[in-house]
Amino acid sequence: xxxxxxxxxxxxxxxxxxxxxxxxxxxxxxxxxxxxxxxxxxxxxxxxxxxxxxxxxxxxxxxxxxxxxxxxxxxxxxxxxxxxxxxxxxxxxxxxxxxxxxxxxxxxxxxxxxxxxxxxxxxxxxxxxxxxxxxxxxxxxxxxxxxxxxxxxxxxxxxxxxxxxxxxxxxxxxxxxxxxxxxxxxxxxxxxxxxxxxxxxxxxxxxxxxxxxxxxxxxxxxxxxxxxxxxxxxxxxxxxxxxxxxxxxxxxxxxxxxxxxxxxxxxxxxxxxxxxxxxxxxxxxxxxxxxxxxxxxxxxxxxxx
Amino acid sequence: xxxxxxxxxxxxxxxxxxxxxxxxxxxxxxxxxxxxxxxxxxxxxxxxxxxxxxxxxxxxxxxxxxxxxxxxxxxxxxxxxxxxxxxxxxxxxxxxxxxxxxxxxxxxxxxxxxxxxxxxxxxxxxxxxxxxxxxxxxxxxxxxxxxxxxxxxxxxxxxxxxxxxxxxxxxxxxxxxxxxxxxxxxxxxxxxxxxxxxxxxxxxxxxxxxxxxxxxxxxxxxxxxxxxxxxxxxxxxxxxxxxxxxxxxxxxxxxxxxxxxxxxxxxxxxxxxxxxxxxxxxxxxxxxxxxxxxxxxxxxxxxxxxxxxxxxxxxxxxxxxxx
Numbered sequence: 034x035x036x037x038x039x040x041x042x043x044x045x046x047x048x049x050x051x052x053x054x055x056x057x058x059x060x061x062x063x064x065x066x067x068x069x070x071x072x073x074x075x076x077x078x079x080x081x082x083x084x085x086x087x088x089x090x091x092x093x094x095x096x097x098x099x100x101x102x103x104x105x106x107x108x109x110x111x112x113x114x115x116x117x118x119x120x121x122x123x124x125x126x127x128x129x130x131x132x133x134x135x136x137x138x139x140x141x142x143x144x145x146x147x148x149x150x151x152x153x154x155x156x157x158x159x160x161x162x163x164x165x166x167x168x169x170x171x172x173x174x175x176x177x178x179x180x181x182x183x184x185x186x187x188x189x190x191x192x193x194x195x196x197x198x199x200x201x202x203x204x205x206x207x208x209x210x211x212x213x214x215x216x217x218x219x220x221x222x223x224x225x226x227x228x229x230x231x232x233x234x235x236x237x238x239x240x241x242x243x244x245x246x247x248x249x250x251x252x253x254x255x256x257x258x259x260x261x262x263x264x265x266x267x268x269x270x271x272x273x274x275x276x277x278x279x280x281x282x283x284x285x286x287x288x289x290x291x292x293x294x295x296x297x298x299x300x301x302x303x304x305x306x307x308x309x310x311x312x313x314x315x316x317x318x319x320x321x322x323x324x325x326x327x328x329x330x331x332x333x334x335x336x337x338x
Numbered sequence: 339x340x341x342x343x344x345x346x347x348x349x350x351x352x353x354x355x356x357x358x359x360x361x362x363x364x365x366x367x368x369x370x371x372x373x374x375x376x377x378x379x380x381x382x383x384x385x386x387x388x389x390x391x392x393x394x395x396x397x398x399x400x401x402x403x404x405x406x407x408x409x410x411x412x413x414x415x416x417x418x419x420x421x422x423x424x425x426x427x428x429x430x431x432x433x434x435x436x437x438x439x440x441x442x443x444x445x446x447x448x449x450x451x452x453x454x455x456x457x458x459x460x461x462x463x464x465x466x467x468x469x470x471x472x473x474x475x476x477x478x479x480x481x482x483x484x485x486x487x488x489x490x491x492x493x494x495x496x497x498x499x500x501x502x503x504x505x506x507x508x509x510x511x512x513x514x515x516x517x518x519x520x521x522x523x524x525x526x527x528x529x530x531x532x533x534x535x536x537x538x539x540x541x542x543x544x545x546x547x548x549x550x551x552x553x554x555x556x557x558x559x560x561x562x563x564x565x566x567x568x569x570x571x572x573x574x575x576x577x578x579x580x581x582x583x584x585x586x587x588x589x590x591x592x593x594x595x596x597x598x599x600x601x602x603x604x605x606x607x608x609x610x611x612x613x614x615x616x617x618x619x620x621x622x623x624x625x626x627x628x629x630x631x632x633x634x635x636x637x638x639x640x641x642x643x644x645x646x647x648x649x650x651x652x653x654x655x656x657x658x659x660x661x
Contacts, residue, residue: 067478071485074485074488074500075485146386147386147388150384155372160361172647177401179405180402180405183401206387206391236376313488316488317487
C-alpha cells in the first residue's frame with residue numbers, strides 16, 4: 034500500500050509533523066484572541082455584576098474590569114437577589130416567557146399551515162399570494178408601526194387587560210416564517226404524503242401526523258426565532274402596554290421593563306449588570322441547545338430568494 | 339378608521355377574487371388542474387394567516403401609504419385632510435436645505451455601505467475559521483456567536499460603557515496605556531457612525547456565520563478532493579469550489595443583511611439619542627411620527643424608503659440570480 038501511494042504524483046508522506054503542530058498552536062492562539070474580542074463585553078458584564086460601586090470604580094481602566102470580585106462574593110448574591118426580588122425582574126421574565134410560549138405555538142400553527150398550503154397544494158390565486166409573500170418580506174415593517182398602533186388600539190379598545198393581546202397577536206403572524214416553512218416543506222418528498230393519503234388521511238391529518246414530525250429542524254428554527262423576537266422586543270410593548278405603577282401585576286415584558294429599571298436612581302452599576310446577565314441567560318441556553326437544529330433548518334431548506 | 343378598513347378589506351377580497359377568476363380562466367392554457375375540495379381546504383388552512391397578515395401587516399402598510407398624502411396629526415385623528423404631494427415637497431425641501439432628514443439619509447447610507455461588506459466578510463471569515471473538526475473550533479464558534487444572543491438594548495448599553503467619554507470609558511482607559519488622549523467617541527461626528535457600524539457588525543456577524551456554516555456543510559467534500567488532486571491551492575479551492583457552492587447562501591445573506599441595515603434604529607436611539615450625526619431614516623420616521631406626531635410626513639418618508647429598499651433588493655436579486 035505504502036509503495037502504491039508513493040508512486041502517486043501528489044503523495045506527501047507525513048514528513049513534517051512539527052510544522053503541523055505549530056500550525057495547530059497558531060490556529061488556537063488566533064482563535065482565543067478572536068474569541069476574547071467577541072466575549073469581552075460579556076465578561077465585563079458578568080464581572081461587573083459581582084461588584085459593588087466602589088469595587089467597580091476601582092476596577093475601571095485595569096484588567097480587573099473583566100474579572101469578578103472574588104474577595105467579596107457576597108456582593109454578587111446581594112446584587113442578583115436585589116434585582117430579582119426588589120425590582121421584580123422575575124415577574125417581568127415570567128411575563129416574557131408566557132408571551133413567548135403563546136406566540137411560539139400560535140406562530141408555528143398559523144404560519145406552518147400557510148407554508149404547507151403554499152408548498153404542497155394547488156389552488157386558484159396561489160400566484161398572487163406567493164408574489165405577496167416576497168413583496169411583504171421586502172417592505173420594512175418599521176415604516177408602518179404607527180398605523181399598526183392605531184389599528185391595534187381601535188381593535189382592542191383602551192382596556193388595559195386587552196393590551197396583552199396587542200403584544201401577542203401581531204407577533205403570531207410572520208411572513209418570513211411562512212417563507213421558511215414553504216422552502217422546507219417543498220423539499221419533503223411527495224411519497225410520504227401519498228402513503229398517508231392512501232390510508233384515507235385528510236389534509237389536516239397529513240399536516241399534523243406526517244409533515245410536522247418530519248420538520249423538527251424548521252420547527253426548532255422558527256420556535257427559536259419567535260422566542261428571541263418576543264424576548265428581545267422592547268419598542269412595541271413599550272408603545273402598547275401600560276406601565277402599571279399601582280402595585281398590580283405588571284404586564285411589561287423583560288426588555289421594556291429593563292429600560293425603566295436602568296433609570297431608577299438608587300440602582301448600582303453592579304445591579305444593572307446583574308439584571309442584564311439574567312436577561313441574557315435564557316436566550317443563550319436556547320441557542321446553544323438548538324444550535325444543531327438551526328443550522329439544519331437553514332441547510333435543508335436551501336434558501337433561495 | 340374602522341369603516342375605511344372594511345372598505346379596504348372588501349377591495350382586497352375583490353382583487354383576490356379577480357385573480358382567482360383569472361387563474362381559473364387561464365388554467366387550461368397553463369395545464370393546471372384545480373380541484374374544488376383541495377382548493378377549499380387550502381383556503382381554509384390559509385385563512386388564519388391571511389386574516390392576521392391582512393390586519394397587522396398589509397393594512398398598516400396601506401394606511402401608511404395613504405397617510406403619506408395627508409396632514410394626519412396623531413392627536414387629531416378626526417381632522418385628516420388630503421394634501422396631495424405637499425409632504426413630498428416638504429421632504430425635498432428639507433433634503434435640499436440639509437436639514438435633519440438629509441443627515442438621516444446620509445447616515446443610513448454610510449451605515450449600509452459600511453456594515454454590509456464588513457458584517458458579511460467577517461461572517462464568512464469566521465465560518466471558514468471554525469469550519470473544521472475539533473473541540474477548539476466548537477468553543478470558538480460559541481464565542482463568536484455569543485454577541486448575537488445578547489439583545490440590542492443590552493449591547494448598546496455595554497458599548498456605551500466601553501465608549502464612554504473621559505478616563506472612565508473602557509476603550510479610553512485601554513488606549514491611555516499607549517498614551518492616546520481620551521476621546522468622546524459617540525459625540526464626535528467623525529467617530530460616532532464608525533463606532534455604530536463596528537458594533538453592529540460585531541454583534542450580528544455570528545448569526546450569518548451560522549448560515550454560512552450550513553451552506554459550507556452542503557458543499558460536497560469530493561469537490562475539494564478533486565480540486566486538490568488537480569493541484570489547486572487554497573485560494574483556487576476557495577474561489578472555484580467554496581464560493582461557487584455558497585452562491586445562493588451569499589445572495590440570501592446579502593439581501594437580509596441589506597434590508598436589516600437599512601432599517602437600523604435601535605443602536606443610535608439607545609446610544610446617542612436624536613443627534614444630527616447619528617440619526618437614521620428609521621429613527622427619523624419614528625421620531626416624526628411618534629414623538630412629534632406628524633404621521634403624514636413620517637409616512638411619506640416611509641413610502642420613499644420602501645420604494646428605495648424594494649428597488650435595490652430587486653436589483654440585487656437580478657444581479658446574483660443563478661445563471
